[in-house]
Amino acid sequence: MMDSEEGLISVRYDGQVARLVIDRPGKRNAISLSMWLSVPVILREIRAQRSIQLLVVEGRGNEAFSAGADIEELLSASECRQAAENYVDAIRSAEAALGDFDLPTLACIRGFCVGGGLELAMACDLRVATSHSRFAAPPARLGVTYSTSSTRRLASLVGESRAKELLFSAREIDAFEACRIGLINQAYMTADFEERSAAYIERILRNSQRSIHNAKLIFDAIRQGAQFDPPEVRELRVRDFSEADFIEGVDAFHARRPANFTWRRG
Incomplete structure (x- = not known):
């Protein structure tokens, strides 16, 4: 178990549903290197549970799905080439493992979904969000670059022109614009989110x-x-x-x- 400052990726099981939780609320669920590295391992553990039919990915609490990669760790990756390679590879492995997962996957988004958090959400099959959720693809604000796979997913969801606009401007959009352009599938009023997302999951499981x-x-x-x-x-x-x-x-x-x-x- 890693310490609370580093955060963790936790899992809980609810009948046929496994919930992978980005668990670092003190830092808006920012994803540390150790958390990125744990994602493929945890997904293999979930896959071994034969009763599980659907995977939900969510953030701890209501403030953020994830504010993205840990900025301090990004700074440490600038210290040597090997550190940068390790960080890039860890992110790629995490989003690839989620994107290749053979069960249906649903990102349940509450609050901010930014940067690396958006990469994980886009690697899911489906995305639903609260009405107060906010989205951004901000690598241009930091002088870094999304992976080819994440850029491809963004373009596949919203179209190449909108993907370029979101990446070039790094602007923040609300849940209703995100739904309108296809970045997410549904935007539910925050007060109804638990009930509506549960019904959405149940509809998938009935089929x-x-x-x-x-x-x-x-x-x-x-x-x-x-x-x-x-x-x-x-x-x-x-x-x-x-x-x-x-x-x-x-x-x-x-x-x-x-x-x-x-x-x-x-």
Whole structure:
């Protein structure tokens, strides 16, 4: 366990949901090097829990999802090339591990979501936020640079022109603008956030997890340049029709009842 000044990435389990918590409220959940390094390890631990079907990423408290990378540690990275390489690699490994995670991932954002915090949020599949949340991609204010993968994610979400504008201006935007431009999926009034985000999670969990798992595989194939079904994707789609989830989905549709899907990842 690392000390409270360094912060930590903590995990708690809630039924089928694992919650990865950026836990450093005294520094607006700024992410230290040790926290970046712990993310891939913790994600492997979560992946080993067979009952978990969805991952939520959130910050401790209501002030910030994360204010980004720890500025003091960024300064220490200027002292030698190896320190800079270690820091860049730790951030890349953390956001890559989250971006490649095979379960559906949801960033639940309260308050500030800035810099490295925004990188982690963008690495999730989906993002919901409170109405008082604020967003910024501020590397140009510090003289540093987002990774290619984070820049690609930003451009994929909001379009290249808006991504350039957010990076070049480093301006802060509110949750409603973030929702309008596609940076987040939903902005809920702060007073209703817990109830609305819980309902959002429940809606995802009610659907076929096999379909969601396969959709994530197809999005991966698209990112790798696929325009038509690769053989493995075609095989998944053909097998759909012999799977229990399809039979249950059709029966529920005809009976006008909620489906009880049973597929679980292996």
